[in-house]
Amino acid sequence: MPDGDTFPSGPLAVVDRTTADRIFADLSHLILSGDLPPGAKLSEPDLAARFGTSRAPLREALRRLAERKLVTHIAHQGARVIRLTPARITEIYQIREALEGVAAREAALRMSDAAIAELRALLDLHAGRVSASDRYFQGTEDDDFHFRIIHACGNEMLTALLLDEYYLLIRLLRRQIHHPAGVAQRALIEHRRILDAIADRAPDLAETMMRRHIAAAFTRLRAGLPDTSPTPRPRKEASA
Amino acid sequence: MPDGDTFPSGPLAVVDRTTADRIFADLSHLILSGDLPPGAKLSEPDLAARFGTSRAPLREALRRLAERKLVTHIAHQGARVIRLTPARITEIYQIREALEGVAAREAALRMSDAAIAELRALLDLHAGRVSASDRYFQGTEDDDFHFRIIHACGNEMLTALLLDEYYLLIRLLRRQIHHPAGVAQRALIEHRRILDAIADRAPDLAETMMRRHIAAAFTRLRAGLPDTSPTPRPRKEASA
DNA sequence: ATTCCGGATATTGTCGACAGATCCCGCGGT
DNA sequence: ACCGCGGGATCTGTCGACAATATCCGGAAT
Numbered sequence: 001m002p003d004g005d006t007f008p009s010g011p012l013a014v015v016d017r018t019t020a021d022r023i024f025a026d027l028s029h030l031i032l033s034g035d036l037p038p039g040a041k042l043s044e045p046d047l048a049a050r051f052g053t054s055r056a057p058l059r060e061a062l063r064r065l066a067e068r069k070l071v072t073h074i075a076h077q078g079a080r081v082i083r084l085t086p087a088r089i090t091e092i093y094q095i096r097e098a099l100e101g102v103a104a105r106e107a108a109l110r111m112s113d114a115a116i117a118e119l120r121a122l123l124d125l126h127a128g129r130v131s132a133s134d135r136y137f138q139g140t141e142d143d144d145f146h147f148r149i150i151h152a153c154g155n156e157m158l159t160a161l162l163l164d165e166y167y168l169l170i171r172l173l174r175r176q177i178h179h180p181a182g183v184a185q186r187a188l189i190e191h192r193r194i195l196d197a198i199a200d201r202a203p204d205l206a207e208t209m210m211r212r213h214i215a216a217a218f219t220r221l222r223a224g225l226p227d228t229s230p231t232p233r234p235r236k237e238a239s240a
Numbered sequence: 241m242p243d244g245d246t247f248p249s250g251p252l253a254v255v256d257r258t259t260a261d262r263i264f265a266d267l268s269h270l271i272l273s274g275d276l277p278p279g280a281k282l283s284e285p286d287l288a289a290r291f292g293t294s295r296a297p298l299r300e301a302l303r304r305l306a307e308r309k310l311v312t313h314i315a316h317q318g319a320r321v322i323r324l325t326p327a328r329i330t331e332i333y334q335i336r337e338a339l340e341g342v343a344a345r346e347a348a349l350r351m352s353d354a355a356i357a358e359l360r361a362l363l364d365l366h367a368g369r370v371s372a373s374d375r376y377f378q379g380t381e382d383d384d385f386h387f388r389i390i391h392a393c394g395n396e397m398l399t400a401l402l403l404d405e406y407y408l409l410i411r412l413l414r415r416q417i418h419h420p421a422g423v424a425q426r427a428l429i430e431h432r433r434i435l436d437a438i439a440d441r442a443p444d445l446a447e448t449m450m451r452r453h454i455a456a457a458f459t460r461l462r463a464g465l466p467d468t469s470p471t472p473r474p475r476k477e478a479s480a
Numbered sequence: 481a482t483t484c485c486g487g488a489t490a491t492t493g494t495c496g497a498c499a500g501a502t503c504c505c506g507c508g509g510t
Numbered sequence: 511a512c513c514g515c516g517g518g519a520t521c522t523g524t525c526g527a528c529a530a531t532a533t534c535c536g537g538a539a540t
Contacts, residue, residue, distance in 0.1 A: 015504095017316070018315050018316075018492095018493065019493075020493080020494090021495070040457040043520095043521075044521075044522070045520085045521070045522095053495090054493080054494060054495045055495090055496095055504090056296075056494055056495065056496095056521090057493075057494065057495095057527090059300075059522090060299075060303060060493095062302075062491075063300060063303050063304065063307075064303065064307065065301075067304065067307030067308075068307075069397075069439060075258050075261070075501095075502090075522085076257070076500085076501050076521085076522055076523075077521090077522080078500070078502095078521070078522065088396075089398065091395045091397040092344055092397065093289070093398060094346070094395055094398065095342070095395070095397060095401065096400055097342075098338040098339060098341060099335070099338055099340045100337065101337075102334055102335070102337075102338045104332070135514085155331045155334055155335070156328075156331060157328065157331040157332065157335060158331060158334065158335055159311075161335065197449070199490060210275040217492070239346075256526090258521075258522090258523065260523080260524090266486070282489075283490095283491075285490085285492095293524080293525090294524060294525045294526070295492090295525090295526090296523075296524055296525065296526095297523075297524065297525095299492090300523095301494090315531095315533050316491085316492060316493075316494085316530085316532060317491090317492080317531095317532070317533090318491070318492065318532095354497085378526070399485070
């Protein structure tokens with residue numbers, strides 16, 4: 001993957017040129033895997049001991065996670081894993097809808113014919129898996145499709161914003177939901193329509209289809225959320 | 241301004257509960273005021289001495305600035321003030337167009353009648369100033385209008401993203417451009433149309449008008465850029 | 481003269497320790 | 511029994527120093 005002096009950092013896959021990089025990646029995985037559940041306190045002494053380093057690189061990793069909105073940091077109180085309330089999920093999807101709409105629009109203008117053909121083949125592959133298991137969203141297939149679009153948009157800041165920031169939150173969210181049957185087929189159909197618009201080099205249509213796709217995904221997601229009650233007040237604690 | 245336990249941090253106006261907060265604010269001002277020009281090396285020992293602290297809080301401030309894209313940070317090489325190339329400016333405006341479009345849409349749904357009336361009065365005030373000086377963009381009037389919309393969108397993450405991240409970059413950019421005559425009137429007219437759409441509670445129209453306004457602003461901006469040559473290679477140095 | 485190489489210098493990354501603030505828990509008052 | 515208060519323990523924020531890496535400058539070879 002070509003990545004010269006392009007844009008600042010990458011996400012988790014960045015080469016750890018420093019201890020802070022490694023801790024950042026490890027902590028991200030711990031959070032995204034659910035090992036560190038939402039609301040968990042991130043104690044600097046504990047984690048430093050756990051990673052076998054001093055607190056300096058750990059603090060830096062925590063700061064980066066805070067800027068990526070994976071943890072909240074309050075002065076003199078420490079960091080906690082973010083708690084995704086329904087209100088915040090709504091906000092994330094509003095932003096994601098707009099940003100991925102732009103990505104789809106630009107992809108319609110810039111994606112190479114070869115990449116389009118590859119992506120079409122990928123969707124065919126997905127189709128087989130869906131009809132076999134109907135677990136489209138449980139795997140990473142949905143991400144795969146969106147990743148390709150996002151990478152093809154040609155806007156490095158947008159790519160970084162979506163992948164390094166919002167997709168981490170979405171992956172975290174995905175752990176909390178279960179989709180009803182039939183969702184997989186719907187998503188696949190929508191993916192095909194988006195790709196068709198891109199193949200037709202129709203930016204407006206591609207943007208519209210992508211936005212509708214994400215809006216629909218949000219509606220489906222909302223149905224699968226554990227509780228839709230207002231905001232479950234910040235509870236007492238959550239163990240590691 | 242109501243801001244309880246809403247969302248993580250604020251921008252520059254945050255109360256400095258810690259030394260790092262203060263340095264972060266001070267450094268932001270130094271960069272935005274042009275005291276630290278684009279490309280300038282941000283030496284940790286130098287700045288630490290300048291602020292009269294140790295390197296620890298300074299490093300933290302630098303990391304935050306890096307996450308807000310005001311500086312680039314490379315491992316073992318240090319931090320530099322971001323250099324806004326034409327390509328990156330294009331990226332910023334693409335993102336901004338989409339995000340502020342959402343803000344306008346939501347504002348059309350949620351802005352109170354009182355706030356709309358206030359904003360209309362503000363535009364009348366601007367009109368007087370524009371006809372007197374034709375320096376709409378040189379002041380903060382344009383920001384004022386957009387700030388109001390962004391604050392009214394009801395999406396805290398979106399508000400934080402636009403104000404804490406992208407508006408810092410846009411303010412930095414504004415230092416580099418000079419608008420031709422007549423731009424102010426055009427912008428004011430567009431502002432009125434956006435507000436009209438919001439007052440009509442027409443979210444689609446408000447989003448469209450806002451996107452067109454920002455796209456037009458980008459076109460005007462492009463004309464006022466010093467050089468439109470490809471990418472002026474990272475030069476040798478830039479003094480503080 | 482130009483290019484490549486190597487050592488000295490300076491800077492960044494990391495560490496351990498101290499100071500201030502917050503949190504927890506037990507005590508006394510009502 | 512409940513609430514407010516105070517002291518101890520714990521944690522975060524900050525500091526100064528060390529280690530590792532990158533940069534810069536001078537010299538040698540082509």
